[in-house]
Amino acid sequence: MQAPELPADEEFRFRATLSTRWSDKDIQGVLNNAVYLTLCEEARYRYFDSLGLIETDRHFPFVLAQSHLRFIAPGNGPAMVEILLRTVALGNSSFRQVYRLREISTGQVWVECEALLVCWDPVTRGSRPMGDHFRDAVARFEGLSI
Amino acid sequence: MQAPELPADEEFRFRATLSTRWSDKDIQGVLNNAVYLTLCEEARYRYFDSLGLIETDRHFPFVLAQSHLRFIAPGNGPAMVEILLRTVALGNSSFRQVYRLREISTGQVWVECEALLVCWDPVTRGSRPMGDHFRDAVARFEGLSI
Amino acid sequence: MQAPELPADEEFRFRATLSTRWSDKDIQGVLNNAVYLTLCEEARYRYFDSLGLIETDRHFPFVLAQSHLRFIAPGNGPAMVEILLRTVALGNSSFRQVYRLREISTGQVWVECEALLVCWDPVTRGSRPMGDHFRDAVARFEGLSI
Amino acid sequence: MQAPELPADEEFRFRATLSTRWSDKDIQGVLNNAVYLTLCEEARYRYFDSLGLIETDRHFPFVLAQSHLRFIAPGNGPAMVEILLRTVALGNSSFRQVYRLREISTGQVWVECEALLVCWDPVTRGSRPMGDHFRDAVARFEGLSI
Numbered sequence: 079m080q081a082p083e084l085p086a087d088e089e090f091r092f093r094a095t096l097s098t099r100w101s102d103k104d105i106q107g108v109l110n111n112a113v114y115l116t117l118c119e120e121a122r123y124r125y126f127d128s129l130g131l132i133e134t135d136r137h138f139p140f141v142l143a144q145s146h147l148r149f150i151a152p153g154n155g156p157a158m159v160e161i162l163l164r165t166v167a168l169g170n171s172s173f174r175q176v177y178r179l180r181e182i183s184t185g186q187v188w189v190e191c192e193a194l195l196v197c198w199d200p201v202t203r204g205s206r207p208m209g210d211h212f213r214d215a216v217a218r219f220e221g222l223s224i
Numbered sequence: 225m226q227a228p229e230l231p232a233d234e235e236f237r238f239r240a241t242l243s244t245r246w247s248d249k250d251i252q253g254v255l256n257n258a259v260y261l262t263l264c265e266e267a268r269y270r271y272f273d274s275l276g277l278i279e280t281d282r283h284f285p286f287v288l289a290q291s292h293l294r295f296i297a298p299g300n301g302p303a304m305v306e307i308l309l310r311t312v313a314l315g316n317s318s319f320r321q322v323y324r325l326r327e328i329s330t331g332q333v334w335v336e337c338e339a340l341l342v343c344w345d346p347v348t349r350g351s352r353p354m355g356d357h358f359r360d361a362v363a364r365f366e367g368l369s370i
Numbered sequence: 371m372q373a374p375e376l377p378a379d380e381e382f383r384f385r386a387t388l389s390t391r392w393s394d395k396d397i398q399g400v401l402n403n404a405v406y407l408t409l410c411e412e413a414r415y416r417y418f419d420s421l422g423l424i425e426t427d428r429h430f431p432f433v434l435a436q437s438h439l440r441f442i443a444p445g446n447g448p449a450m451v452e453i454l455l456r457t458v459a460l461g462n463s464s465f466r467q468v469y470r471l472r473e474i475s476t477g478q479v480w481v482e483c484e485a486l487l488v489c490w491d492p493v494t495r496g497s498r499p500m501g502d503h504f505r506d507a508v509a510r511f512e513g514l515s516i
Numbered sequence: 517m518q519a520p521e522l523p524a525d526e527e528f529r530f531r532a533t534l535s536t537r538w539s540d541k542d543i544q545g546v547l548n549n550a551v552y553l554t555l556c557e558e559a560r561y562r563y564f565d566s567l568g569l570i571e572t573d574r575h576f577p578f579v580l581a582q583s584h585l586r587f588i589a590p591g592n593g594p595a596m597v598e599i600l601l602r603t604v605a606l607g608n609s610s611f612r613q614v615y616r617l618r619e620i621s622t623g624q625v626w627v628e629c630e631a632l633l634v635c636w637d638p639v640t641r642g643s644r645p646m647g648d649h650f651r652d653a654v655a656r657f658e659g660l661s662i
Contacts, residue, residue: 101554104393149291
């Protein structure tokens with residue numbers, strides 16, 4: 079099973095500072111695996127909010143198609159963490175992102191993640207082509223060709 | 225990004241019946257993505273509990289190294305779901321599992337998942353070779369060569 | 371601090387069977403306190419669903435004004451539990467409910483809860499008088515005078 | 517049902533700054549009720565951590581006996597919030613705390629909470645008298661007579 083391959087830190091242009099909670103740890107004394115998807119989602123919200131692409135009622139204009147987590151070191155809570163996030167590819171109706179989550183105090187990477195997301199029409203409840211405004215905003219921020 | 229490839233239903237030998245909760249849905253009106261890892265974890269607990277391989281205080285004798293989710297259809301809550309679970313490969317200190325989650329009332333598959341798990345020593349907090357008892361129990365149940 | 375006072379088991383007319391999850395336990399090895407509100411909410415959903423009073427998109431026609439939990443014994447997960455639920459009083463725009471949560475296998479009560487709920491208008495985002503249909507359905511089920 | 521009565525802001529000596537998450541909202545578009553117990557727990561952890569009273573493995577030296585939430589206004593996520601926390605009474609083996617949670621950007625109070633906590637012996641899994649060190653540290657911080 080191949081782990082996601084992520085770019086080096088310096089290629090990321092977005093960074094979210096988040097906190098884990100005491101309750102995020104499970105009975106084995108580590109940050110529960112599901113919490114990492116919650117933290118990536120939180121970073122994703124901030125990323126698209128900073129680009130002005132969140133819709134009414136704080137809805138995302140896309141849905142997840144795939145997410146692939148690699149657990150590198152056991153996490154802790156409460157702790158301050160940062161997530162580096164980058165959109166690495168834009169398709170016709172989908173895009174791919176990568177995430178690196180690190181504890182701030184130690185610099186230890188806990189998790190890396192790759193995700194595939196699909197532009198979504200809430201009315202038809204189906205995928206839709208990526209809108210020009212969305213594509214332009216992400217491509218410009220990331221320095222991607224469109 | 226390649227999605228996990230899972231065997232057909234009839235190759236699975238374990239099935240857990242679980243329920244989703246009203247609170248598992250998020251503001252977009254679908255089962256939140258992180259909940260699927262929680263449900264897979266719950267199925268995993270039942271699988272290893274049925275094999276007599278859960279340790280004292282309900283601890284798992286391994287940790288997650290990777291998990292890869294493919295979201296196929298939007299989920300709902302509350303609902304009854306079933307998860308088919310199969311261990312597909314046993315390594316020296318790790319093993320690989322696949323999960324298929326389906327709503328029972330409609331038969332609709334919501335998620336498929338592949339996971340890589342590493343045998344874990346809670347004292348050294350590091351990986352350890354898979355024990356013979358663990359290997360034998362899983363291999364026998366799944367009909368895998370050891 | 372006075373604990374909620376609940377009626378005896380035989381005065382309850384509604385019973386929901388629910389399951390706790392492995393992940394509901396926290397690092398102290400007991401069911402986390404917040405999970406009890408989630409379980410009471412789940413029982414509440416089933417209660418109002420059985421009375422035909424859940425609105426479009428699975429919304430509740432009311433909001434919580436108060437909830438008061440008494441923790442009687444440490445909970446566990448995974449486990450099967452039942453929640454006895456009774457609406458004990460109907461006001462002009464609010465109503466009061468009580469909940470008793472018990473592990474099925476041992477009969478041990480883990481939590482009792484009292485809650486005050488307020489009928490809610492999602493458009494004005496404010497309280498509203500209790501509708502006749504709602505009042506009649508609850509009063510008839512519980513044998514309350516209206 | 518009597519709501520908890522809390523002191524005025526200026527009588528609180530402890531303040532925790534916390535953040536809510538996008539996923540903390542439920543399908544009705546408000547912060548889910550159970551999340552408030554999680555946030556109070558997080559403030560409680562920071563309070564006792566600042567007093568040097570958290571035990572090995574981040575365990576609390578007590579358990580919850582009661583918690584009583586009053587929901588004042590609908591919450592949001594993601595948002596920055598503050599929780600004012602005060603221990604208002606120390607008994608032989610228990611103590612009482614109050615919490616006021618407010619959104620920082622608007623000043624709006626979302627929730628007030630009162631909780632009763634019982635000193636706990638993890639070995640006997642029963643209550644125990646409050647230790648002198650614990651009592652002294654809390655009484656000194658809060659200006660309570662012991």
